Amino acid sequence: MKVLVTGGAGFIGSHVVDGLRSQGDEVIVIDSLDPGVYQYPPDYLRADVTYCFADLRYWRPDARFDDVEAIIHLAALGGVSRAAQEFSNLISANVAGTARLVEIAKTWSRLEKIVLASSFSVYGANYMYKCPTCSKVTTGERQPDALAQGQYQVLCPQCGTVAEIMPITEEAAPGPLEGYGASKYMQELCFRGFSACPVHILRFSSVYGQRMRVFDSESTIIARIAGWITNEQPPKLFEDGRQIRDWVYVGDVVEAILALLTEKAAPPIINVCSGVPTTLVEACNLIAEAIKVQCFPEVVGGFRAGDMRHCLGDSTLLSNLLERSPMQLSEGARLAFSRQEEGI
């Protein structure tokens, strides 16, 4: 199969490219090598892949693209703070870039499938919580006064018990809270009415693995934790460090994408997450164990405005696609972070 991978020079894209090549697919990449991401081209680019270094927004395809059979659309500028600092650039790279791709893709006669990389950020704060005592279901809203007093948990409004997060399903209404999440939802919407071939939307939780940029200004919390621990500096955690997050191993992301290329009956939207609640403190311990250093997190308290107490996905549809459960951080950390592996 001839596959176009947009964003194929990036963290996830490079693993997707490796996966496609190892099963014998022909790969063509479009990547802008965005200067906010790279100072120079990454050293893992491959000689057996065609790279077209172009920005999707201004891209003019040549004959090399005429026989593309599948598109894996990963190109996007990332990050909540980048979205705040460069709002119009990020919206235009992600949304106008996707619109350009849609415009061109619909003219390709051999196209069979499109996979779009979306994000849990499209869900915004639409996570629901359930009280283990009285079963009342509530939102994750927290009051500024309570947060200021160090009460970080979401409490049941009926009986005051600490409420538990319910894994979010693909049915939850999107409600992005900031520019990056909005741009990812707009990327999804760009494919409304697209009829040239099936389109699958994968909403990634937070992805970890080799080649993750650990000290980028947009690094995710797991990347930062890995960077701190590698440098034997204690990770600094807000609140009480018991915030739950859902991390997915990059190998599972690749496997889901490859499975979708041949799967005929997959659902149109799939959460790509582990479905396993892991606290920040637990993540620090698992990563320190994988790196084989003694490094204990420092819980500094305080909170960041707009942070959600917990994030957790329902991975049922992903498990169906993979025909197994996704990897937990306890397993994935060894693959991603142990020093014998390729550098993080």
Ligand SMILES: NC(=O)c1ccc[n+]([C@@H]2O[C@H](COP(=O)([O-])OP(=O)(O)OC[C@H]3O[C@@H](n4cnc5c(N)ncnc54)[C@H](O)[C@@H]3O)[C@@H](O)[C@H]2O)c1
């Ligand atoms: N890493 C995560 O935890 C995570 C979580 C949720 C969703 N995602 C999504 O997965 C995709 C890949 O993420 P990643 O972590 O590999 O990011 P990355 O920054 O490593 O890779 C993205 C690549 O896209 C390229 N790019 C950006 N805008 C472009 C444009 N307009 N035209 C051409 N190329 C462009 C960049 O140069 C970069 O190489 C993105 O769509 C991202 O929104 C990632």
Ligand SMILES: [Zn+2]
């Ligand atoms: Zn209750």
